[in-house]
Amino acid sequence: MGFHDILKVEDDKFYIDVAFRKATEKAAQMRGGFISESNIGRSKQIESMKVKIVRTVLCEKLMDTLKSFPDIDDLHEFYRELIKATLDYGQLKKSLGAINWAHNQILAFGTTINHKINASSQPSVMNSQRREFYGRCSSILKQIRENFKILEHARRTILDFPNVRTGIPTIAIVGFPNVGKTTLLYKLTGSKAEIAPYAFTTKGVNVGYMYKDVKKKPTQEELAQSAVEREDKGRAKIQILDTPGTLNRPEKMNSIEKVAYLALTILANKAIYVFDLTEPYPLADQLELFDRVKKLKIPLMVYVSKIDLVPKDQYMEFAKKVGAITDIDEIKKRLMD
Numbered sequence: 001m002g003f004h005d006i007l008k009v010e011d012d013k014f015y016i017d018v019a020f021r022k023a024t025e026k027a028a029q030m031r032g033g034f035i036s037e038s039n040i041g042r043s044k045q046i047e048s049m050k051v052k053i054v055r056t057v058l059c060e061k062l063m064d065t066l067k068s069f070p071d072i073d074d075l076h077e078f079y080r081e082l083i084k085a086t087l088d089y090g091q092l093k094k095s096l097g098a099i100n101w102a103h104n105q106i107l108a109f110g111t112t113i114n115h116k117i118n119a120s121s122q123p124s125v126m127n128s129q130r131r132e133f134y135g136r137c138s139s140i141l142k143q144i145r146e147n148f149k150i151l152e153h154a155r156r157t158i159l160d161f162p163n164v165r166t167g168i169p170t171i172a173i174v175g176f177p178n179v180g181k182t183t184l185l186y187k188l189t190g191s192k193a194e195i196a197p198y199a200f201t202t203k204g205v206n207v208g209y210m211y212k213d214v215k216k217k218p219t220q221e222e223l224a225q226s227a228v229e230r231e232d233k234g235r236a237k238i239q240i241l242d243t244p245g246t247l248n249r250p251e252k253m254n255s256i257e258k259v260a261y262l263a264l265t266i267l268a269n270k271a272i273y274v275f276d277l278t279e280p281y282p283l284a285d286q287l288e289l290f291d292r293v294k295k296l297k298i299p300l301m302v303y304v305s306k307i308d309l310v311p312k313d314q315y316m317e318f319a320k321k322v323g324a325i326t327d328i329d330e331i332k333k334r335l336m337d
Helices: 012-031 039-068 077-086 089-119 123-143 145-159 181-189 227-232 255-267 283-294 312-322 328-336
Strands: 170-174 206-210 238-242 270-276 300-305
Touching: 012 039, 012 123, 039 089, 039 123, 077 089, 077 255, 089 123, 089 145, 123 145, 170 181, 170 255, 181 206, 181 238, 181 270, 181 300, 181 328, 206 328, 270 283, 283 300, 300 312, 300 328
Parallel strands: 170 238, 170 270, 270 300
Antiparallel strands: 206 238
16 A cells, blocks of 8 residues: 555645735736726736636645545555554544635635626725635635644655555564564565664564565566565565564553554464564563464464574574474475465
8 A cells, every 4th residue: 555645735825825826927927918908807807817716726735635645434454543543533534624624615715706706897896805815715724724734744654654465465573673573574585674773673564575486486677666566467475564563561552563563463364473582672571472462363473583692402492382483494384385
């Protein structure tokens, strides 16, 4: 799911300035050409044209912004819940409604003012009516100033959402931060991600794909294409999600942790839990989180990372205790079954 078509939301002054400037420029062009021989005719055409341009520009800007946002109710459950987890859902819906309200107000009042201008016979009255429309437009947009800010914040937040496929088998790699989840993703799929030595290394959901028929392994050129393009060709078989590090505090999840939780509970058909015996986090905490993940009733595999950094007998004993797999080829085989 891509959200890059959502338009940048500017402030009220920006839209007013654009509309008024276009109206002024058009009026200057009209004055330089033949319009009407009478002062009344010239005034009527110019003032009416200004109202129409301002009305059209503002209504188009507002409607384009409104239409560029996805219909939240039509989104996949993962994205609906992600929006609710990272944004004030009620505030977002209210702000979208405010844009629609402003559009309708400007459209209706512009039509009314143009009727008055066309019915008038005094240039000064026409000018006054056009200025009244300008003032009303400025007032309407000022009333939804905060809604513009809310929608721009929402746009930036939504742009950071992971671009995942919702119609193919999905595996979630879960565990604490810095335990080797991103490295495991690379070993399984060849998908690289920037890794840094601090908590919450993975700021979003990293995505990779496995392919069942190794004889049809994608070329380097195909790998450079988007995941969507590759899947559309029938090449992507299994989607692997490297979820953000999840701390063991479900009642106090931050937005990053909520992304991991939603990916696991809504998207994943299976999960791989990663243990790190070098203990960037205490093993007792890793085991506690592991028990909580098991309660979600999702088919679960266990992987022990960084085994070259601990004594062999230590990781072998632990792997046997939790039923862990340390061989990447064995994990791949099980995922393909």
